[in-house]
Amino acid sequence: MGADKIKILPIRRPPPLLAKSTRSPASSSTSESSEDALPAPVKKTRLGKPKVKTGCKTCKIRRVKCDETKPACDRCTRTGRTCDGYADVPPEKPARPDTRTVAFFRSIDTMQGDRTERRALDFFTKWTAPQLASFFDRNIWQQMVVQIGFSEPAIRHAMIALGSLSESREKSIVASPLRRTIPIGDPLASKIPQFVTVEGQDDPFALIHYNKAIAHLAQRMRQADNATDIALLSCVLFVCIEMLRGEHGPAMEHFKAGMHIALGAAKQKPRTPYNRMQSTREQVMPFFYRLELLAMLTGLESHWxxxxxxxxxxxxxxxxxxxxxxxxxxxxxxxxxxxxxxxxxxxxxxxxxxxxxxxxxxxxxxxxxxxxxxxxxxxxxxxxxxxxxxxxxxxxxxxxxxxxxxxxxxxxxxxxxxxxxxxxxxxxxxxxxxxxxxxxxxxxxxxxxxxxxxxxxxxxxxxxxxxxxxxxxxxxxxxxxxxxxxxxxxxxxxxRIMQREEAxxxxxxxxEWPGESARIHNVFFDMGSGINPHMHQLTYFSKPDGLQGGWTIEQETIVLQPE
Incomplete structure (x- = not known):
């Protein structure tokens, strides 16, 4: 069945990001203006809480912000006005801050790092974390990970690597025209959408910080204080980095390392009373259960x-x-x-x-x-x-x-x-x-x-x-x-499986449905490597001689080739 007979939904393109920028490992993004190294300032909207009522009487009448210097505010003094002092205002219970907004602005203003690193952290906070969270775990990605990153270098460098890699991916999708691809040698196949790989997609800047995160984690593991919990969270971030790079093997190795740490920690009695890091472990462990499901779907055995x-x-x-x-x-x-x-x-x-x-x-x-x-x-x-x-x-x-x-x-x-x-x-x-x-x-x-x-x-x-x-x-x-x-x-x-079965x-x-003897029982396919996999080796297992007959094993390679 040709692609013209299948309704293909339009693909929603992401909004344009900063264009004409090239990142190198040692320098910030280059463009016509140095201000392009950071995104445009984010407009800070007012949080939903009561107005301040503690300014001086003169500033309140003028409806301007008072600096509340006592006995007379500097704003009135500088402009030659008489400061009429302050009214007695009964204390109010402070409004509960919007922690999501606080965490967001804090990540931009106070995270350590040079301009390029802060840009990657900014992108992680605004784009990567909300997208990774999907419909679940928003508090974990947008609050817990960011807050721990302030004090843990391994987490911070992993955030930088993730932010940089995800920005590279989004930019490549915006900059590259959407093209239709077709498996080579298969004239009946429908065309598959694919974005074009752009040069420099592997992002050396991200890999530098990825390696720094691993080095800091190795150093952190030599400390007894909450090292296990930081290691578990780091492993989740490392898995995410390798997934974003499209590297199946290293992603699963990080998962197995994290699972080994988790199983070892479960056998140990806690040395200290319940604390924030133990709460972190409770929030991180569900990620490993979901990673186990991913691992089994990709052929990895669970030996625990x-x-x-x-x-x-x-x-x-x-x-x-x-x-x-x-x-x-x-x-x-x-x-x-x-x-x-x-x-x-x-x-x-x-x-x-x-x-x-x-x-x-x-x-x-x-x-x-x-x-x-x-x-x-x-x-x-x-x-x-x-x-x-x-x-x-x-x-x-x-x-x-x-x-x-x-x-x-x-x-x-x-x-x-x-x-x-x-x-x-x-x-x-x-x-x-x-x-x-x-x-x-x-x-x-x-x-x-x-x-x-x-x-x-x-x-x-x-x-x-x-x-x-x-x-x-x-x-x-x-x-x-x-x-x-x-x-x-x-x-x-x-x-491709459908075409073989319906031949x-x-x-x-x-x-009319395919008969039992024409059906493929199982297929193994490698998921390719890199950020834009395009070649896959398929191994088919079928029983064309009946269910009591032997297995027939066939292999072929399909390549997604732009027209």
């Missing part, structure tokens, strides 16, 4: 015992949408461990009673999660909460359908879930429409997996031609990277 059981993670009620997310992450991790344990044994008739018991327990816990989630879902009134709920429902649909068929050997076993697949695709389409309607541009990179890997899974396992094409269209028009999952590459791979069909109007 999972810290909780399925029956322990679903409470009677969820207080927040984030609590529901954390609960579902545990269930997804436990489900993935179960599914991976059966991926070969199910073909060898080696499914044991305890495997079936685990499957039934997971299905029961997932159903319980859904019932509990529906209660909190009814209170999701804001657009952000509604989008968060849509993401969680997509995750739930893909998880429960794969657990339900974890012991099945037939690819046709997914056909009965067509209605669920269509629901998940519809939710993803709704998320896209909402993103396009936002005043600010949507992020092209987020730390967490939202819908790209889940819709890719549906695009490869749902054989209904029309729903499948809708799923691929969602990937094609998303133009984003979620963790290590690139929507552009995922669309190309899913489309023998007469029509693709939904009336």
């Amino acid at each position: 015992k999972y810290p909780v059981e399925a029956i322990e993670v679903v409470p009677e009620t969820f207080e927040t949408i984030r609590e529901a997310r954390d609960s579902l992450v545990h269930l997804m991790n436990l489900s993935m461990r179960h599914i991976r344990s059966l991926r070969l044994r199910r073909f060898e008739a080696d499914v044991k009673d305890e495997d079936l018991a685990t499957q039934h327990s997971l299905l029961a816990c997932l159903s319980s999660w859904k019932s509990t989630f529906e209660a909190v879902q009814k209170g999701c009134f804001s657009p952000v909460e509604q989008r968060s709920a849509h993401i969680l429902e997509i995750h739930y649909i893909t998880t429960i359908t794969w657990v339900a068929r974890s012991d099945a050997i037939s690819e046709s076993s997914t056909d009965i879930y067509l209605e669920d697949f269509e629901r998940a695709v519809s939710l993803a389409e709704t998320l896209q429409v909402a993103a396009l309607a936002e005043e600010t541009h949507s992020s092209t990179f987020v730390f967490d997996m939202e819908f790209v890997p889940h819709i890719y899974l549906i695009a490869t396992k749902c054989r209904h031609p029309l729903v499948r094409r809708r799923a691929i269209a969602v990937l094609r028009s998303s133009f984003r990277r979620e963790g290590l999952w690139d929507s552009n590459s995922s669309a190309a791979v899913a489309e 023998g069909l007469d029509v693709a109007d939904g009336t």
